[in-house]
Amino acid sequence: xxxxxxxxxxxxxxxxxxxxxxxxxxxxxxxxxxxxxxxxxxxxxxxxxxxxxxxxxxxxxxxxxxxxxxxxxxxxxxxxxxxxxxxxxxxxxxxxxxxxxxxxxxxxxxxxxxxxxxxxxxxxxxxxxxxxxxxxxxxxxxxxxxxxxxxxxxxxxxxxxxxxxxxxxxxxxxxxxxxxxxxxxxxxxxxxxxxxxxxxxxxxxxxxxxxxxxxxxxxxxxxxxxxxxxxxxxxxxxxxxxxxxxxxxxxxxxxxxxxxxxx
Amino acid sequence: xxxxxxxxxxxxxxxxxxxxxxxxxxxxxxxxxxxxxxxxxxxxxxxxxxxxxxxxxxxxxxxxxxxxxxxxxxxxxxxxxxxxxxxxxxxxxxxxxxxxxxxxxxxxxxxxxxxxxxxxxxxxxxxxxxxxxxxxxxxxxxxxxxxxxxxxxxxxxxxxxxxxxxxxxxxxxxxxxxxxxxxxxxxxxxxxxxxxxxxxxxxxxxxxxxxxxxxxxxxxxxxxxxxxxxxxxxxxxxxxxxxxxxxxxxxxxxxxxxxxxxxxxxxxxxxxxxxxxx
Numbered sequence: 001x002x003x004x005x006x007x008x009x010x011x012x013x014x015x016x017x018x019x020x021x022x023x024x025x026x027x028x029x030x031x032x033x034x035x036x037x038x039x040x041x042x043x044x045x046x047x048x049x050x051x052x053x054x055x056x057x058x059x060x061x062x063x064x065x066x067x068x069x070x071x072x073x074x075x076x077x078x079x080x081x082x083x084x085x086x087x088x089x090x091x092x093x094x095x096x097x098x099x100x101x102x103x104x105x106x107x108x109x110x111x112x113x114x115x116x117x118x119x120x121x122x123x124x125x126x127x128x129x130x131x132x133x134x135x136x137x138x139x140x141x142x143x144x145x146x147x148x149x150x151x152x153x154x155x156x157x158x159x160x161x162x163x164x165x166x167x168x169x170x171x172x173x174x175x176x177x178x179x180x181x182x183x184x185x186x187x188x189x190x191x192x193x194x195x196x197x198x199x200x201x202x203x204x205x206x207x208x209x210x211x212x213x214x215x216x217x218x219x220x221x222x223x224x225x226x227x228x229x230x231x232x233x234x235x236x237x238x239x240x241x242x243x244x245x246x247x248x249x250x251x252x253x254x255x256x257x258x259x260x261x262x263x
Numbered sequence: 264x265x266x267x268x269x270x271x272x273x274x275x276x277x278x279x280x281x282x283x284x285x286x287x288x289x290x291x292x293x294x295x296x297x298x299x300x301x302x303x304x305x306x307x308x309x310x311x312x313x314x315x316x317x318x319x320x321x322x323x324x325x326x327x328x329x330x331x332x333x334x335x336x337x338x339x340x341x342x343x344x345x346x347x348x349x350x351x352x353x354x355x356x357x358x359x360x361x362x363x364x365x366x367x368x369x370x371x372x373x374x375x376x377x378x379x380x381x382x383x384x385x386x387x388x389x390x391x392x393x394x395x396x397x398x399x400x401x402x403x404x405x406x407x408x409x410x411x412x413x414x415x416x417x418x419x420x421x422x423x424x425x426x427x428x429x430x431x432x433x434x435x436x437x438x439x440x441x442x443x444x445x446x447x448x449x450x451x452x453x454x455x456x457x458x459x460x461x462x463x464x465x466x467x468x469x470x471x472x473x474x475x476x477x478x479x480x481x482x483x484x485x486x487x488x489x490x491x492x493x494x495x496x497x498x499x500x501x502x503x504x505x506x507x508x509x510x511x512x513x514x515x516x517x518x519x520x521x522x523x524x525x526x527x528x529x530x531x532x533x534x535x536x537x538x539x540x541x
Contacts, residue, residue, distance in 0.1 A: 143501070173413050176442035176520040177467030177500040187495030202416035227417030232494025233473055 019211040021194070023218040025053055025072050025167065027065035051163040054156075056148050057082035057108070058170035058182065059117055062089045063200040066169050070106060073167065074159075077152065078108045079144035081117030083126060085170055107131060112151055113144035143181045145171065149189055165194050172199035187232060215242075268451040270434070270519075272458040274312050274407060276305035277526040291403040294396075296388050297322035297348070298410035298422065299357055302329050303440040305525055306409050310346055313407070315396065317350045319384035321357030323366060325410055347371055352391055353384030383421045385411070389429055405434045412439040423518065427472055430516055440525055447517045455482075455509040455519065462521050468492070468499040468511060469518040478517065482509035 055073035057066070059081030067090065070076060078086055090106050091099035103125070111118065111126060112134040127133055136147050145168065152166060171182040186195050186206040197204040203222070207213045217223055228238065228247070240247045273291055295313040297306070299321030307330065310316060318326055330346050331339035343365065351358060351366060352374040367373055376387055385408070392406060411422040426435050426446040437444040443462070447453040457463055468478065474493030480486045484503035492498055504521065511517065 172416065173439075174441050175465065175522050176412065176439070176444055177465060177469075177502075177522070180467060180469050180471075180498065180518075180520070181500040184494050184498050184500070190495065199413075199416070201414050204416055225415060225417060227420060229417070229420045231420075231471060 016210045017212070018214055019208065020214045020216065021205060021207075022051070022216040023222060024051055025069060025165070026218070026221065027063075027068060027198075028221050029068050051165055052159050054152050054159075054164065054166045056145065056152075056166060056168045057086050058145060058168060058178075059085055060170040060172070060174040060178070061085070062169050063198055064093055065200075066090070067093055067106070069167050069169065069198075075110075075152070075156065076106075076108045077148050078111045078118075078126075079148045080111070080113030080115055082144075082170055083108065083111045083118045083122050087119075087122045087125065104129070110134060110148075110151070112136065112148050114140065114147075143178075143185065145182050145185050146188065149185060149193060149195065153189070153193060161193060165196065168195060168197045171197040172202070172204070183231060266451050267454055268448060269454045269456065270445060270447070271456040272462060274309060274405070275458070275461065276303075276308060276438075276523060277461050278308050291405055292399050293405045293407050294392055294399075296385070296392075296406060296408045297326050298385055298408060298418075299325055300410040300412070300414040300418070301325070302409050303438055303525065304333060304527070305440070306330070307333055307346065309407050309409065309438070314399070315350075315392065316346075316348045317352060317388050317392065318348045318358075318366075319388045320351070320353030320355055322384075322410055323348065323351045323358045323362050327359075327362045327365065344369065350374060350391070352376070352388055354387075383418075383425065385422055386425050386428065389425055389433060389435065393429070393433060401433060405436060408435060408437045409439075411437040412442070412444070423471065426518070427516060438523070440523065442520050442522055444518055444520045447511050447513065447519050449513055449516050451512070453511045453519075455511065457504055457507055457509060457521070459504070459507060461524050461526070463504040463524075464522070466502050466504050466509075466519070466521040468502070468513075469520065470494065470498060470513075470515055471518045473515045475513050475515045475517065478511065478513040480509065480511045482506035487511075 053069070053073045054075040054077065055069050057076070057078045059079065062085050086106060086108060087103060091097070091102040094102045107129045108126060108131050110132045111123070114137040115123070115133070115135050116137065123133060134151070139147065149166060153161070156164070168182070172179055182197060183204065186197070186204070189195060190206055190208045195205065226243070228240065238247045271291070274293055292314040293309070293312055294315040294317065295309050297316070297318045299319065302325050326346060326348065327343060331337070331342040334342045347369045348366060348371050350372045351363065353376065355363070355373070355375045363373060374391070389406065393401065408422070412419055422437060423444070426437070426444070429435060430446050430448050435445065466483070468480065468487070470492045474491065476491050477489045478487045478492055479489055482505060484505050485499070487499065490497065511519065
């Protein structure tokens, strides 16, 4: 039905090269239940991928596959009230397990941000377990996600940033200005880190200008619907292959040729 | 001299004063459009204030399935009869056969446009409202859209794009339970009249379609003063409304978003106990 697996997009500028986007994580526990995957995760990280994944949890409803992403990550960071979400919602994904056991099994490495949303009981709980709590309440200029990404960038010299993928849950839905601010962080770090925002229904990632982007789709759980959205600025020229409706030199700007709901 | 464009929140999402009072607030006609995603719990209240109610294809499924859940003390059939859309329109590939038949039997107009795959169902509906309601003053008409946000992101982006397509013709407001979004056209002085009983304080100004070289605002905690804004650089989020009236002037269309404080404690059933369709 859809023989073409690789999607390529480019803009009409001097190309800096090919940038590969590979879905080398999974949201389906086809190798075992969520329970099994989480129980054996430890700090193995993404054992079926060459790249490293870091998981960031923000303060909105978490997708039900969060435990599976957790098990594939080598670093887990909560942005402020994301710790509340972890504490409250993870046990709901394991209804047969004791909540305290689930919480012990999903201890974040770091909780960071201005700490005005995290509940005192949640903060104390994770602090006692050994989670590093980093208070940046003095910094009101940047969002909690921005702080976390900056932390990840600066505090993980051992991780190859070209292979690092930051997976973010709780970034979409809820207050729209928060969603926009989270999308803006993709732009802020456009040329330094690969960041993917997840909701239960969609993933979002930025395709930086000037590259030929090779998007390797895992069709066991991604698609078929997709879109290319010129957020923030019109595109004079975008070209794609591998889509049902490919772009030639289509002018894309808000109100005109915006590709969405295209398979 | 720039023209002044007023954006007045003259509808309500909280039935604190009862349905009668809610209706009397509004001098401008509203149309409600129901799209195919989770509906905010205040949907019945918006419905009761509207002159026209339209479902975009699978939005009819949402209406059918979700409205009865908002009235747990009532028979689902009675709730469905009370919330009958005037029109169901779109390519009709999502609306269930049983839902379609139910509303058709009640007298809802079903308009299929299966041949037009170049525009979204939402776009088709706005065009329909624009063309089919000559009796409504379009400068006064407000289109309130539920089920537009959340879910598949390409749908959400497509819905926001419709605001741009109709930027200079219709006032459209996208509503989720947590936020409302509307477009502020470029070049006008946009006067935003806030209903602080349920709007704010958090808000934002987003240059979604193009960078702004110069935006100026009043009434916010962190105002802009001929400030450039763009994604990757400064955008206004987590701002705070400090006045009943916010003004915004920009060289580009901006997306204005404000948080909504829905009052969950109010019993919707009491409000609608003797409600009949207006």
